[in-house]
Amino acid sequence: MKLFKSLALVIVSLSGFVWAESIAVYKSPTCGCCTEWVKIMEKAGHTVDVYHPADLMSLKQELGVPRQLGSCHTAVINDFVFEGHIPEADILAFLENPPEGAKGLAVPGMPGQSPGMARPGETYSGFNVIEFNDQHQLKLFNRY
Template identity: 35%
Template sequence: MTEIHSTLSRRQMLGLAGTGLALIAVPALAAAPAMITWRDPGCGCCTKWVEAMRKAGFAVTMRETGDMATVKSRLKVLAALQSCHTTVVGGLVVEGHVPAAAIRSLLARRPKGVLGIAAPGMPRGSPGMEMPDGSKDPLNLTLFDGVGNTRAFA
């Protein structure tokens, strides 16, 4: 509620409440949890992915580090699943160029035992990796548990 007060006056809030729109405005603000994304400062596609997530409604904080290996190790991202950037959102790990719709689905379902989701490598055509000619690689999203078990994200 403090977030709404900082952008709307009390009079505006009362006016919205009278129309029923206040009930719509509150869930929209809470629709997507905040993300923290770690990236190497030399990688440009990470910034493009973050822009896509922001456009999809996520609030993203970027942290730059020259030691992505330590970030990935701490967050238990298997070597076979690694990409260029690593994100934490809603207590889950997102590795690489995972689309916003898949992240929202994972956050809504929260399958038992899942630590995160990965788009291994840097698939062409994925968010942040769009190609001028429109070419795309298959996007194989993988769920992982942090101890070596993986399965395809359906």
């Protein structure tokens, strides 16, 4: 485990960005698919701190998630916001080279074949990863 962490540190150092100490995930205590997404991130080697705010919808607004991009859970990493069932690879790509002015990424709603929703081993497909900024302008970041 120690070796893995050291190796991970070397890799992120080489790739030009450093993760925050942990990923903060805001979700409802009754959200099962949020928990599945958290498990995927933890399995990939990230530390995740889970919070259950009383008013999740208001929190999303405060964090700047455009209303139409809403999903169940919201993650915050290095002051960037990640809404919904985003594949880890897209979060890594975003953090490695954050697009100018971007606030974060979102996978709106609950696509059935997205991480945390798909069956184990199922290929991710049928959804888009959307980039957004503070002005709620949107851009396609990746397509599955």
